[in-house]
Amino acid sequence: MWEVRTERYVSVDRRITIHSxxxxxxxxxxxxxxxxxxxxxxxxxxxGGSYARSTWINVIQPSNDxxxxxIAVIFPTNLWQPGFPHLQSSERLTITREGWVIPKQYTxxxxxxxxxxxxxxxxEWFEMRGINAVPSEAGQVAAQVISSxxxxxxxxxxxxxxxxxxxxxxxxxxxxQRREGKPVRRVAPDRAKHxxxxxxxxxxxxxxxxxxxxxxxxxxxxxxxxxxLRVQCPTCAYYNWFDLDAIGYNLNCSRCLNEFRLSQAPxxxxxxxWFYRVIGPFAAPDYVRGGYAVALTLRCIAERHESELxxxxxxxxxxxxxxxxxxxWYRRGSRLFESEREEPVFLVGEAKSFGLNAINKQSIDNLRxxxxxxxxxxxxxxxxxxxxxxxxxxxSLLTELARWGRTRxxxxxxxxxxxxxxxxxxxxxxxxxQAWQTNGSKSLPPAYVDPTDLYQLAESTQQxxxxxxxxxxxxxxxxxxxxxxARLLRLRANSQELYIQRTKLVGLLRSRSKFYCV
Numbered sequence: 001m002w003e004v005r006t007e008r009y010v011s012v013d014r015r016i017t018i019h020s021x022x023x024x025x026x027x028x029x030x031x032x033x034x035x036x037x038x039x040x041x042x043x044x045x046x047x048g049g050s051y052a053r054s055t056w057i058n059v060i061q062p063s064n065d066x067x068x069x070x071i072a073v074i075f076p077t078n079l080w081q082p083g084f085p086h087l088q089s090s091e092r093l094t095i096t097r098e099g100w101v102i103p104k105q106y107t108x109x110x111x112x113x114x115x116x117x118x119x120x121x122x123x124e125w126f127e128m129r130g131i132n133a134v135p136s137e138a139g140q141v142a143a144q145v146i147s148s149x150x151x152x153x154x155x156x157x158x159x160x161x162x163x164x165x166x167x168x169x170x171x172x173x174x175x176x177q178r179r180e181g182k183p184v185r186r187v188a189p190d191r192a193k194h195x196x197x198x199x200x201x202x203x204x205x206x207x208x209x210x211x212x213x214x215x216x217x218x219x220x221x222x223x224x225x226x227x228x229l230r231v232q233c234p235t236c237a238y239y240n241w242f243d244l245d246a247i248g249y250n251l252n253c254s255r256c257l258n259e260f261r262l263s264q265a266p267x268x269x270x271x272x273x274w275f276y277r278v279i280g281p282f283a284a285p286d287y288v289r290g291g292y293a294v295a296l297t298l299r300c301i302a303e304r305h306e307s308e309l310x311x312x313x314x315x316x317x318x319x320x321x322x323x324x325x326x327x328x329w330y331r332r333g334s335r336l337f338e339s340e341r342e343e344p345v346f347l348v349g350e351a352k353s354f355g356l357n358a359i360n361k362q363s364i365d366n367l368r369x370x371x372x373x374x375x376x377x378x379x380x381x382x383x384x385x386x387x388x389x390x391x392x393x394x395x396s397l398l399t400e401l402a403r404w405g406r407t408r409x410x411x412x413x414x415x416x417x418x419x420x421x422x423x424x425x426x427x428x429x430x431x432x433x434q435a436w437q438t439n440g441s442k443s444l445p446p447a448y449v450d451p452t453d454l455y456q457l458a459e460s461t462q463q464x465x466x467x468x469x470x471x472x473x474x475x476x477x478x479x480x481x482x483x484x485x486a487r488l489l490r491l492r493a494n495s496q497e498l499y500i501q502r503t504k505l506v507g508l509l510r511s512r513s514k515f516y517c518v
Contacts, residue, residue, distance in 0.1 A: 020056070029071075034114050039107040058111070061099040064308065069151065070143075072121035072310040074329050074344050084128050085121060087113055097341050119143070122312040122327055129373075132318040138325070139314020142291035144281035148222050149213075152302050152309070155295040157213035157222070159427050160205055164384065166193075167224070168287050170278045192241045192275035195227065209429055225276040232271075234260050241275055286353065287384070293351035294326050296426040297382040301347070303431045306333025307452055308344070320373070322366035325351045330378075332452040345454060349380030349419075358383065359394040364401050371405070371416040378454050379405060382421035387465050390422075399466045406474055413471075417458035420465045432457070436464075 020042035027035045042056050062073040075085055078095045087093055087100070088111070094101040102111060116124075119135065126133040135143075149155045158164055170191050202216040212218065219225055228243040233253040240254055252259050263269075281288055294313055302309040311328035329344035348370050352358035359381060371379050381398060383390070398420060405416035428435030432451040449456050455471075462468040 029115060034112050036110045037113050038110055039104065041104075041107055056104050058102045058104055059099045060102065060113075062115075070118045070146070070311065071115045072118045074308045074310050074331050075121065076125075076329060076344055076346070081128060084124055085116065086124075087115065097343055118310045118328065119312040119315075121310060122315065126315075126317065131320060131373075133315045134318070136314035136316045136323050138289040138291070139294075139312075141281050141284050141289045142294040142313040142326075145288055145291040146295050146298070146313070148224065148280065148282075149295065150222070152295075152299045152311075154213060155299040156211050156429070157218060158292050158296060159211075159299070159429065160209060160214075161384070161423065161427055162201070163205060164287065164292050166201055167278055167282055167292075168285075170276075171283050171288070172285050192228070192230065192277040195274045195276055198225065198276045211429065223280055224278060224282050226279045227274050227276055229272050230275045231262065233258070234263075241277060243277075290325065290351055290353055293353050293382060293384050293426070296384070297349065297351045297380065297421060298326060298328075300382075300421060300425050300428070300432065301330060301380075301454075303451070307331065308333070310344075317370065320366075320369055322369055324348050324366065324370055330454060332450075332454075346374055346377040347380055347454070348374075348377055349382065352381075352383040354383075354385045354389075357391050357393060359390075359397060361397060364397045368401060368404065375408075375415055376410050376413075378417055378419060378458065380419045380421065382426060384423045384426060386423045390465075395466065399468065402462050402466055402468055406471070413455055414458075417455055417471075418462065419454060419458045420461040422465065 021040045023038060023040060025038055027037060029035045037060060040058055064071065064073045072085070075095045077097060078084055082094070085095070088102070092103055093113075100113075123133045123135075145158075146152065146155060149157055158167075170193055199216060202214065202219075206214050216225075226243055228241045229247060230239050230241055231251065232239050233256065235258045236253060236256040238253060238255040240251070242251065247262075249262050250259055251262055277283075281291065284291070287293065291313075298309070298311050301307075302311075308331045309328055311326060314323060314325050315327060316323045327346070327348045330347055331342055331344045348367065350359070350363045350367055352363075364381075367379050367381070371377050379401065381401075398418070402418040402420075405418050406414045408415040424435050425432050428438075449460055451457050451460075459471050463470065468474070
């Protein structure tokens with residue numbers, strides 16, 4: 001056991017670890033959910049005559065390069081809570097800062113591990129703390145958006161403001177109406193756009209941004225768009241959209257529901273035009289229920305493939321009576337000390353789109369309620385709009401939340417620091433620092449500020465967007481106010497004690513004066 005110390009500003013002593021063997025391996029997860037992990041055996045095995053319960057240990061350091069899947073690769077250490085996570089079939093497994101530790105007494109050549117998705121890991125972790133968490137509707141849509149992109153880093157396909165607005169303009173829309181005093185929700189179908197308009201959009205995007213996902217072909221491979229023919233109904237003159245599977249000689253109009261025969265005349269065939277329509281989760285309204293903001297926020301946090309992130313999209317926390325847009329564990333990459341890494345930090349956040357006053361008091365209260373249950377967690381509030389579009393009310397709520405997260409300290413750091421991410425960071429091509437250099441009008445943070453360090457990122461964003469002082473300056477001010485308050489209390493106590501002594505003296509003098517008068 002040793003003292004937990006950070007390595008952000010000073011070098012710390014490390015313990016010496018003796019390695020017998022090491023091996024890198026790639027293993028696919030079978031259809032039943034298990035993965036075979038090779039067992040390494042040291043040379044001194046079977047050299048002695050006695051056997052203990054554990055003769056040696058294997059330490060597994062799983063990696064998720066480029067975040068290609070949503071399998072949970074990092075967990076908080078479970079030395080005091082061995083019931084979570086359930087990753088192995090028979091042998092004991094412990095999660096430490098070194099990795100997944102498996103004690104060994106004998107070997108059959110491999111160990112069976114059963115990895116779990118990040119959402120399941122977060123749900124089980126909340127259950128360990130008496131909180132029933134279930135996926136929300138918006139969270140399921142956001143998970144489908146990330147899955148359609150391929151991985152978190154590939155969500156850069158949505159890191160373009162014009163593309164996101166184009167996709168939202170093609171999605172279905174909802175409107176609220178009242179009929180006989182009762183609210184009625186009306187759903188309008190998604191809107192198709194001509195193929196030339198879509199082609200022109202991606203040609204312009206390729207000129208202003210970089211990435212293999214900027215082409216229309218990539219969006220078609222990821223099933224974002226689907227091409228179809230627009231055919232006019234001869235009965236009601238409504239233009240219907242039919243995909244390739246629905247096209248036939250006999251068609252049904254989606255408005256008048258009448259069946260009509262597809263005209264094969266040359267002039268009618270020449271009038272048929274190809275239109276693109278968004279499909280799947282991308283047809284959901286309101287920027288796919290905020291899924292674009294969630295996907296881009298998680299991508300922004302995991303911008304470097306050396307960092308490790310176990311994530312889950314929206315969850316409803318029944319016992320707390322609130323909902324979070326995403327949650328996860330994060331640990332920044334470190335190539336200097338691979339044997340011992342930092343403890344993962346728990347993060348929870350709210351992600352908004354372009355709406356005016358989308359960051360309201362209810363969302364801030366929900367985030368604060370969850371942060372109160374988990375001291376040391378990091379709060380994240382993100383939005384697709386730039387900071388210039390934030391209302392004074394939104395900035396006031398964020399400032400109040402940031403100051404609340406600074407009120408107490410854990411290991412010298414704020415109890416619940418707040419990270420503020422705007423469209424500047426979410427729509428970046430090469431990371432946060434590059435986005436600040438390109439679009440930022442304010443001064444850049446010093447070169448030693450590492451955006452992958454969430455504590456430094458929180459301090460930088462609070463200075464940049466909320467005009468708050470640095471953490472150390474705020475700590476000095478808090479200590480000064482506490483010292484001043486303690487001094488005032490001592491003076492008040494001394495004054496009260498002097499007043500009591502004076503009262504007693506006056507009473508004694510009066511009694512003596514009365515006695516002498518008698």
